[in-house]
Amino acid sequence: MDQLRPTLAPSTAAEQTAYRQDLTDGLAGFLDSKRVALHEVAPEAGTLVDAIADLTQGGKRMRALLAYWGWRGAGGGAAAEQAVRAGVALELFQAAALIHDDIIDRSDTRRGKPSVHRQFEGLHLRQSWSMDAERYGVAAALLTGDLCLSLSEEAFNSVGPEAGSGTEARRIFDQMRTEVMAGQYLDVLEEVAGPSRPAETAVDRALQILRFKSAKYSTVHPLCLGGALAGGGPDLLQAYAQFALPLGEAFQIRDDVLGVFGDPAATGKPAGDDLREGKRTVLIAHTLKTCSEAERRFLDEHLGSSLLADSTIEELRALIVRSGALAAAEQMIEELTAAAYQRLDGLPVDPEVGGALRALADAAVRRTS
Amino acid sequence: MDQLRPTLAPSTAAEQTAYRQDLTDGLAGFLDSKRVALHEVAPEAGTLVDAIADLTQGGKRMRALLAYWGWRGAGGGAAAEQAVRAGVALELFQAAALIHDDIIDRSDTRRGKPSVHRQFEGLHLRQSWSMDAERYGVAAALLTGDLCLSLSEEAFNSVGPEAGSGTEARRIFDQMRTEVMAGQYLDVLEEVAGPSRPAETAVDRALQILRFKSAKYSTVHPLCLGGALAGGGPDLLQAYAQFALPLGEAFQIRDDVLGVFGDPAATGKPAGDDLREGKRTVLIAHTLKTCSEAERRFLDEHLGSSLLADSTIEELRALIVRSGALAAAEQMIEELTAAAYQRLDGLPVDPEVGGALRALADAAVRRTS
Numbered sequence: 244m245d246q247l248r249p250t251l252a253p254s255t256a257a258e259q260t261a262y263r264q265d266l267t268d269g270l271a272g273f274l275d276s277k278r279v280a281l282h283e284v285a286p287e288a289g290t291l292v293d294a295i296a297d298l299t300q301g302g303k304r305m306r307a308l309l310a311y312w313g314w315r316g317a318g319g320g321a322a323a324e325q326a327v328r329a330g331v332a333l334e335l336f337q338a339a340a341l342i343h344d345d346i347i348d349r350s351d352t353r354r355g356k357p358s359v360h361r362q363f364e365g366l367h368l369r370q371s372w373s374m375d376a377e378r379y380g381v382a383a384a385l386l387t388g389d390l391c392l393s394l395s396e397e398a399f400n401s402v403g404p405e406a407g408s409g410t411e412a413r414r415i416f417d418q419m420r421t422e423v424m425a426g427q428y429l430d431v432l433e434e435v436a437g438p439s440r441p442a443e444t445a446v447d448r449a450l451q452i453l454r455f456k457s458a459k460y461s462t463v464h465p466l467c468l469g470g471a472l473a474g475g476g477p478d479l480l481q482a483y484a485q486f487a488l489p490l491g492e493a494f495q496i497r498d499d500v501l502g503v504f505g506d507p508a509a510t511g512k513p514a515g516d517d518l519r520e521g522k523r524t525v526l527i528a529h530t531l532k533t534c535s536e537a538e539r540r541f542l543d544e545h546l547g548s549s550l551l552a553d554s555t556i557e558e559l560r561a562l563i564v565r566s567g568a569l570a571a572a573e574q575m576i577e578e579l580t581a582a583a584y585q586r587l588d589g590l591p592v593d594p595e596v597g598g599a600l601r602a603l604a605d606a607a608v609r610r611t612s
Numbered sequence: 613m614d615q616l617r618p619t620l621a622p623s624t625a626a627e628q629t630a631y632r633q634d635l636t637d638g639l640a641g642f643l644d645s646k647r648v649a650l651h652e653v654a655p656e657a658g659t660l661v662d663a664i665a666d667l668t669q670g671g672k673r674m675r676a677l678l679a680y681w682g683w684r685g686a687g688g689g690a691a692a693e694q695a696v697r698a699g700v701a702l703e704l705f706q707a708a709a710l711i712h713d714d715i716i717d718r719s720d721t722r723r724g725k726p727s728v729h730r731q732f733e734g735l736h737l738r739q740s741w742s743m744d745a746e747r748y749g750v751a752a753a754l755l756t757g758d759l760c761l762s763l764s765e766e767a768f769n770s771v772g773p774e775a776g777s778g779t780e781a782r783r784i785f786d787q788m789r790t791e792v793m794a795g796q797y798l799d800v801l802e803e804v805a806g807p808s809r810p811a812e813t814a815v816d817r818a819l820q821i822l823r824f825k826s827a828k829y830s831t832v833h834p835l836c837l838g839g840a841l842a843g844g845g846p847d848l849l850q851a852y853a854q855f856a857l858p859l860g861e862a863f864q865i866r867d868d869v870l871g872v873f874g875d876p877a878a879t880g881k882p883a884g885d886d887l888r889e890g891k892r893t894v895l896i897a898h899t900l901k902t903c904s905e906a907e908r909r910f911l912d913e914h915l916g917s918s919l920l921a922d923s924t925i926e927e928l929r930a931l932i933v934r935s936g937a938l939a940a941a942e943q944m945i946e947e948l949t950a951a952a953y954q955r956l957d958g959l960p961v962d963p964e965v966g967g968a969l970r971a972l973a974d975a976a977v978r979r980t981s
Binding site for chain 2: 277281284285287288290294339343346347367370371372373374379381382383385386387388389390392393394396398400401402403404407408413417418420421422424427428429431432434435436437438439451455462521543547548552562
């Protein structure tokens with residue numbers, strides 16, 4: 244996102260940089276205190292916190308930044324502790340989701356490094372331990388994800404009364420968790436049940452999955468959460484959601500395009516990773532709608548095969564382009580982005596906040612990683 | 613536990629029965645509301661809640677009952693809503709831990725039924741879906757466990773201000789989660805690193821694992837949580853912990869004995885399940901300390917082998933008996949139980965509460981399932 248910072252007013256950019264630093268410090272401080280607590284159980288248990296600290300060093304901080312500007316737009320003060328803590332909770336929730344997602348998808352890499360289960364597998368191999376290294380890696384990562392999910396909750400709780408029982412912010416946080424898990428399940432279900440479901444409704448199913456698994460959680464909930472913490476009323480939160488939903492959808496469709504066509508050097512993921520994982524994204528759903536029966540069989544046969552040859556990936560990419568699916572996805576991104584920008588213009592927030600949200604929106608949909 | 617109810621005064625038994633019913637109703641009502649919420653995301657997502665509802669119908673409710681009597685012993689009122697909600701949170705946390713534990717241990721059964729990942733695997737097979745049934749089962753169960761962990765937190769939050777940010781009850785709940793996850797990791801680690809670690813310290817390592825993975829979480833934290841919610845002071849909570857820790861340790865060693873020697877009809881688990889899973893319990897640690905080098909090699913070779921023949925299980929059991937490990941474990945249970953009872957007598961609680969805690973303690977250490 245840094246390349247877009249020039250579009251921000253200098254004071255806004257400085258404020259965002261300060262928040263980013265507070266967030267990084269807040270994450271590190273929180274995890275340090277947890278490392279000490281785990282160390283008291285047993286020194287080896289600190290490994291779980293190390294894995295979380297390592298993973299949360301990377302990432303674009305998009306959700307935390309949306310929460311921050313949502314907070315500011317609702318009248319919250321600059322550099323407020325509550326906004327930092329909420330950001331820490333969101334970043335930890337995101338990390339927990341990624342750790343478990345990578346187990347489910349058998350992903351080898353994340354943010355340019357080995358995924359957490361592969362890191363633990365590597366530890367097993369280096370130590371020449373007994374039994375199965377892969378199984379140990381998955382078990383350790385599963386527990387690391389559980390711990391990370393619990394720490395996210397602890398961080399959210401530490402925000403204080405604004406996030407307490409019965410508050411709007413708590414309701415949003417709970418809804419976010421539930422929807423992400425439901426959306427992830429629909430994603431897993433579509434991988435296995437999709438091939439026997441009608442191709443005509445595949446795009447709708449893919450859109451529903453991306454809405455719950457990603458869009459609402461990546462943009463709508465963080466922005467509204469920040470707004471709610473600062474006491475924003477229903478009208479403001481609704482306006483936030485109407486801007487953020489198309490933005491989140493565009494963001495995820497961009498992600499789907501990058502998952503098939505992205506440059507590994509930029510994404511930190513192998514080329515065509517989504518194809519190996521068998522993700523039935525909007526891109527695939529569009530392809531299925533227009534391709535021939537033979538092409539469809541080819542797609543169903545190779546999608547989700549972990550041993551996909553580079554040449555097959557090329558063939559699949561060519562099919563996706565030829566079918567018009569890539570163009571259709573790019574058009575959806577354009578339309579959704581236009582809708583988001585239109586609603587952004589109508590948001591009842593300071594120009595400074597509007598400018599920051601515009602820069603975040605640009606980065607979300609124009610990104611290459 | 614029902615067979616022990618005659619030792620309770622009739623009024624205590626009636627109160628406990630009423631709490632159990634409130635707990636069952638509270639769980640069902642909470643999960644029904646979540647099923648509705650998930651149904652709004654997509655009808656298929658309700659499956660995750662169904663799996664949680666099914667699993668939480670079973671179980672002994674030991675943790676919830678300890679929380680209830682901890683609450684009552686600290687002056688909390690009978691049939692209070694807070695104690696029910698805390699019980700719901702504890703039961704859901706336990707369910708989340710079991711779902712993920714069964715994935716890690718590759719357990720086929722839980723509470724006499726297929727484990728959650730096996731249930732989802734069965735659904736895949738019945739529906740003749742594509743891709744790998746086992747992999748789908750694990751992915752769906754992983755997400756169900758994540759959802760269950762999140763719902764446990766939601767339930768705990770619904771207790772209200774007594775469980776809010778900065779309270780003792782919140783601190784205990786957070787500590788419980790962190791310690792269980794750390795303890796489970798130590799357990800997984802011992803399975804792979806144990807064979808290359810000194811046999812002389814194996815018992816100490818096994819005791820440390822059972823303390824964090826199970827004992828504190830099964831007895832100490834629930835009892836103290838109930839006490840803290842009712843406003844119990846540090847002296848009472850410390851007395852609770854001093855009673856509950858040896859009880860929890862005895863409870864878990866009984867569990868370890870049942871995991872090797874238990875009757876499958878009573879435990880709802882296959883015979884010798886812990887041996888197939890490679891658990892390095894106190895029983896195994898004791899065996900390693902006294903057995904011959906050849907016996908040790910036999911143990912290391914077969915422990916954790918999923919294809920363990922019944923005859924090999926018999927040989928392993930005979931070795932554990934012959935080494936004196938079973939007798940040593942029974943003696944530990946006796947001594948820990950005696951220590952717990954002694955501290956129970958000194959607890960500053962009403963005789964009614966003391967009687968209820970004694971009945972729970974009896975059930976925890978004398979059980980066959």
